[in-house]
Amino acid sequence: MSENFRSTETKFLDKTNRISFKYNGKKYYGYKGDTLASALLSNGVHLIGRSFKYHRPRGIMTCGSEEPNAIVQIGGNGSFTEPNVRATEQEIYEGLEASSQNCWPSVEFDVGGINNFISPVIPAGFYYKTFMWPKKLWYSLYEPAIRLSAGLGKSPTQPDPELYDHKHLHCDVLVVGGGISGIIAASISADNGNNTVLIDDKNSLGGSTVYQNDENFKINDEISSSWLDKKIEELKNKHNLTIKNRTSVAAYHGYNYLLARENFADHKPLDERLNKLRQRLWKIRAKKVILATGAIERPLIFNNNDRPGVMLASSVKKYIDFFGVRCGDKNIIFTNNDTAYETAISLNKKGIEVTVIDIRKNSSSALVKTTQDAGIKIYWNHTIVNTSGYRRIKSIEIMEMSEDGTNVVGKKTSLICDNLSISGGWTPMVHLFTQSGGKLRFRDADQVFLPNTAMSDQISIGSCNGDFELDDIIKNTISECKNFLSASVIDYDLLKVSCPKQNESKIIWLLPNDKPLGKTKPFLDFQNDSTAKDIKLAMREGFKSIEHVKRYTTTGMGTDQGKLANMHALGIISETAGVKMGSLGTTTFRPPYTPLTFGTIVGRNVGTFFDITRKTPMHDWHKDHKAEFENVGQWKRAWYYPKKIESMHQAVQRESKAARESAGILDASTLGKIDIKGTDASEFLNRVYTNAWSKLGIGKCRYGLMLNEDGMVYDDGVTTRLSENHYLMTTTTGGAANVLSKLEDYLQTEWPELDVWLTSVTDHYATASVCGPNSKNILKKLFPNIEFNDENFPHMSFKNAELDGINCRIMRISFTGEHSYEINIESKYGKSLWEKCMDAGKKFNITPYGTETMHLLRAEKGFIIVGQDTDGTMTPSDLQMDWIVSKKKYDFIGKRSLYRSDTMREDRKQLVGLLTDNPSEILEEGAQIVQDEKKQPIEMLGHVTSSYFSPNLNKSIALAVVKNGKNLKGQKLLVPMKDKTINVTVSDFIFFDSKNERLNA
Amino acid sequence: MFIINCPFCGERDQSEFSAGGEAHIVRPKQPTELTDDEWADFLFMRKNIKGIQFERWNHSHGCRKWFNVIRDTSNDKIHAVYKMGEKPPSN
Structure with a gap:
């Protein structure tokens, strides 16, 4: 049974409330109000952990958030465990389990302690210098070995349940x-x-x-x-x-x-x-x-100042006066100022043996007088040159200081102790x-x-x-x-x-020793094991800025952020470099002051609350029909609809064939929709799109390409003229919000004279897109009052319609190359619209298809997807879309940039088609394209942007951007992969129905 | 995180706003007349001052209006807020 070091009564603890807890598997007792540190000290436990680098035994040093050594793992395994908790802050509770960190097999006997004896060969920057060559050993040998021995606590292995x-x-x-x-x-x-x-x-x-x-x-x-x-x-x-x-x-x-x-x-x-x-x-x-x-009280920096039992004097005072715990029976106080005498007086009052060592020559403070009156021995003008005791301090050696304080003189005196309270003043x-x-x-x-x-x-x-x-x-x-x-x-x-007035303290950042610095271990940053020696080494190697010295020696970079000893690092740098300390500045104090758990930072924003999920009105139908979903921005979009045991590839092939052979239906509700009204709406569209809009007839639709002011393609979509001064613009799904902000920006800041009003209506309408040779027949069934012949309802036109008394808009537009209609209806009728389409299409084998099939079908037609085939560096000309750029219009967003020397370069990356020599080989999207594999360094000509196996062509097709691609048709190129090189030929990028005959089929 | 006094809504947290870069860069009325260098100057060149800077801000999670802000980038102090099209206050 451990000895009880709780010696005095204290009103701050609830003595009627005894609490048991476990530390390193052993059961101990404390009282309600104890911290883990005070409870352990009351049981005589001083050794808490091993230091980070040298695995030296370390004990409790402080009583607060500045604690560098006594950091522990709280909780057992699994989800409730937390690493790097300061024992000086953690309050004990019934059943608390805590354990030491950074030691193996135990804190009492730690194999890593060997580092302490080889420490002369692991100075500051050791890892930077040693593990540089040979490079190939890094992944296989160095990194795994360093990772194994580095790090303090263990992360929880399960999600945080709190x-x-x-x-x-x-x-x-x-x-x-x-x-x-x-x-x-x-x-x-x-x-x-x-x-x-x-x-x-x-x-x-x-x-x-x-x-x-x-x-x-x-x-x-x-x-x-x-x-x-x-x-x-x-x-x-x-x-x-x-x-x-x-x-x-x-x-x-x-x-x-x-x-x-x-x-x-x-x-x-x-x-x-x-x-x-x-x-x-x-x-x-x-x-x-x-x-x-x-x-916060400062430590003193002297040889072997890190042993368990070495504590801040003010903390020792708190342990005795607040927690009623004595940190030792033979106390020595080592100080450069008067406040440490308060600790001496407190200990003496409780009848505990105490001796004081003061580096000053004298002090006239009332505190010192009280101390002397109590018969406490004070060694004036002395410093500690060494300490001993492995798992707890046992004795110290002191010497008298020279007149100027830079050296030690005379004989060593050895003093026995089991606690050393140090005080270097206050920060x-x-x-x-x-x-x-x-x-x-x-x-x-x-x-x-x-x-x-x-x-x-x-x-x-x-x-x-x-x-x-x-x-x-x-x-x-x-x-x-x-x-x-x-x-x-x-x-x-x-x-x-x-109160007693205090005399001046005497500040010596690094105390003198009889041995050369190289033979001593005066610790500065206890958690990261950096010593005064490391600071001086860094300075010899040319580091001057405190920020650089900090990073090179890792001083102040532990979980305590150097609250104790950053000042000493500064002091030693200024002494060594001979500059005034105030002129050095400090390292930057960054938040958080004490570590925060990730849980606190994210709060409630976990799981389904991590981000907003947007669902279309038809979402439940897709779910009921076993759709797999794809995230597109915040939207959940139906990706493909596998039947029973179908793979994704099989499902997409089936959907693609059905859409071209009879009829397909796509949920296009996620497309961005902006309602544009105002007498200047046409002029506005003229300025934001590359093509001309003034002559678009009422009831007609037009595809538009929008550029950034730098001439790069930004968005695209079809806009419909609903009436004289009323348009409905569609944007890409992912670009909707940005397009609206961009348009608002121009309206408010560049063209405030335009009478134009923009409203986002993306969520207000649901859209079902019905395509394929039988789409017309399906629409006829749904809308018997509308004439669907090409004269009355041609491609790229629009009609208002009613579906069972509900208003809707039908646009005859196509993203698949097939005869196709998009039906817009108020969102709340979206699912009903979808079900009616499915019903009407039953006998035509109407097949719901997802985004994957949509991508495949449009790739067969060579239609681009902004953001997939473009990346913010493609001009309309790079996409071989010069046809959509008006030559007549005086200005539009991005126009001037199309005539910059760089955008007119012939050898820009340009959109091309790629066919694999082996038609069943499918390229990987993102794969690099080269011409000569042997050239060093290998020249990357471009990359694959879209790639599919086309069931309608029965071969693999791909879109790619390739340097000078416009002039490379028929050229053989290579796509090197990890395990093989694929031979490809540059082709036209319209693979299917290049004459657009199917639109009116 | 500073507080911005939106000229339309009043004082709101910075998190409701988005920054839109340097203010008072007017889009040239006749871009075709400009040399490559002049156009590039409009397109790319922005000041990044330590000190008083004129900026555009958008109350993106509020009224969605754009306006101008005079901010000291060294300490985030906002000296003035004024609407688009208005001249910056003289002091």
Whole structure:
């Protein structure tokens, strides 16, 4: 049974609520309110994981989100598991299972630990330098081996079963951070009538003051913690203040737009979480923002400063004062400033042995005096040169520092310890401030970056603004908030604050050692295992910018994003390069502040909510008739209708033959439809299409080609003149929305004088396209009152009609080359129209066909599909469609570009047909086309854009774009594939009925 | 994510809008008269300024109207919003 290190009573834990949990398979106990870290420490467990690169044993270092080492896998296998969770943030719950990461076979004995002993041969940039040659070994040997040993936790192998959510939040004032300054700010804000939200990432408010029981810190003659307790109680009664605990601001964007993750479930047992919300992402728009994000204690950088048992001094204080857990029985505190003495005093009060090592020569702070009065031994002007203890620190060696602090002198003294609390001063958390566009300034005295100019309506208060002493924090918080909020109601004007003033700290980024740097391991980034040595190596190799040094050494690139030691990296660079630290700048602080799960980011947009699905009015019929569907943009389109055991190929061949031999029917409802009205409608069409429109008679249809201003084909479709000033334009399915925006753009910005009105009617009409030699007979049955002869109803014309009393429009147009009609009807009658067509076509074997057959039939005719046979680099001339470009019109969109030197080049890629020498061989769409396989480098002439086996021609056909294709008819070319080379011949791209005789058959 | 004051609808989230590039590039009335270089200048050349930039925006998930915005690209501050065809405000 493990020893119990819970030594003192604490009001912050619920001692009546004992909780069992498992860590690495072993059962432990803690109390409600414990974090996994505090519970493990109370059981004497310090060794948590292995480091990333050298697999060195690592323990708990901090008590918050900055934790670099104690990151664990939560949950067993399967879907509820989560990697890289900070043990210092994870609250324990009954049945919690956690395990160490990055170690094999166990954290106690890890094979990868060998890396620690070969570390001299794996310096920064090792992987970049070593695995370059030979290239072919990369895939087979290097990459699999590196991947096996890299990475921290394991990803879940099953879909995430938990629920996530997004919600918007608007408020007058948002306060980020629930420490003493955040609490005062929120209280002032709410008292002055502002709708206020206070966000804090812990499960209760109060920051570090809430467990500050030191007599030295008093507010209105009361110990600071009890004064704050009352204030927190008062907050709960303010009706216009919302407090969000367990909520972490991830990002702070411009215009006071913030993203925050609220955690509802991670502290609850699994059975209480089922079907409940796990996390919510708040999208916050605040009129004003007050940042009170606090500061993080800095470590000290010395040889072997990474052993389990080495912790931040302020964290050791929190463990004893808040969680009642002692982190060791023989504590040594190593510091360069006065705040660490608070930890010494706290430990001493609990009767725990403690010694202090201070790199300064002395300090007159009241804290130091209290420490000395308690009989605690202080080694002034000393530094640690080495530590020992593999799975937990056992002893340290200290030496006196030289006069200037750059060296060590005298004899080594060895001290026994089981905990080493280190403190290198404080770093204000300016992450959110800089994310919002704020600029920093550098304060030389204690070498900190502080908020300077803000981009949005915000202030920073408290220690994130560089105030580290209680009286300054309170005084400045009150005055800043008063100004910022123009507050008149202030309860705090008469506060009396007393606290010990602190002496200057002594900052040495890399502490001196008796051994050369090359023989030591002073860790900077504990998670990524980069040392001061690596930084210096990078600089010797020529890296100067902090951004480059960061990437080369991976300093600050772990899941903790270098919250602890980025400042030390900067400090060492500036010392080595001999430049002022403030002039180096910082690396960029990017969101999120702490990692977000993918679940939180996507919220409800999973499964069927991932994207909108658009279905045609006939969708259910297709489904009932076993259609396979194809996604076209957001549309579900019937792809083909397999019968019983038919393959796709068999179904498409059957459908294609039927459409040409008797009758086929296609659901064309997805085609974009734009209703165009206005006295200038004809002129408008003249300007947007390449061909002429003024002379199109009422009741006639015309195919149009639309270009971009750069002369490239953008869209195509048939437009019908319904009446004098009324047209119905159709567009491609995928292009509908873009075409409408483009037309609106021209109308609103270039030609506002035109009287034209555009309305999207894509969803308003359903379209059934009936084609084939028997289409006329079917239409006759449906519309007995209409004359379907060629004089009365010729190809490319339109008629209004009625189907059982319902108005519809019939266009005689064809995308298959067959005699063909498109019937448009109001959407709600779409399915009924389809069923009536099927009924009327029964005796003609009317065959529903899908998009695949449609593509095949039009390819036989050489009709292009914009977006398949074109890719935004094809002009009408490239498509051999010069016939549709009006020579007479003065201007249309893209016209001038057709006469640019580049668009007039003879050797552009041009649309051609391809026939395979072996007629049963089908080319692959996208395959490259070459002439000479042996030429080096091989010249790519073009690629296959459409390819099918034509049942009507009984051979394989393909469309392709080929360089100078217009002049290559009859030319033999090659299509090299992975396992063979296919011989092809360039042909005309109209393969079937080149005289268009079938249109009027 | 900034807030844009649509001249037709008022203040809305940026997510309702789409950007349409540099403003005040007028389509030449007589394109055929232009040399290749002049036409290419209209077609391709756009400014990408760090600082005050004149831009077109479309309230694509709202009124679908195009309008002009004067934005400082270095900090996303919007200095003015005005309708198509209007002159930019002088200050």
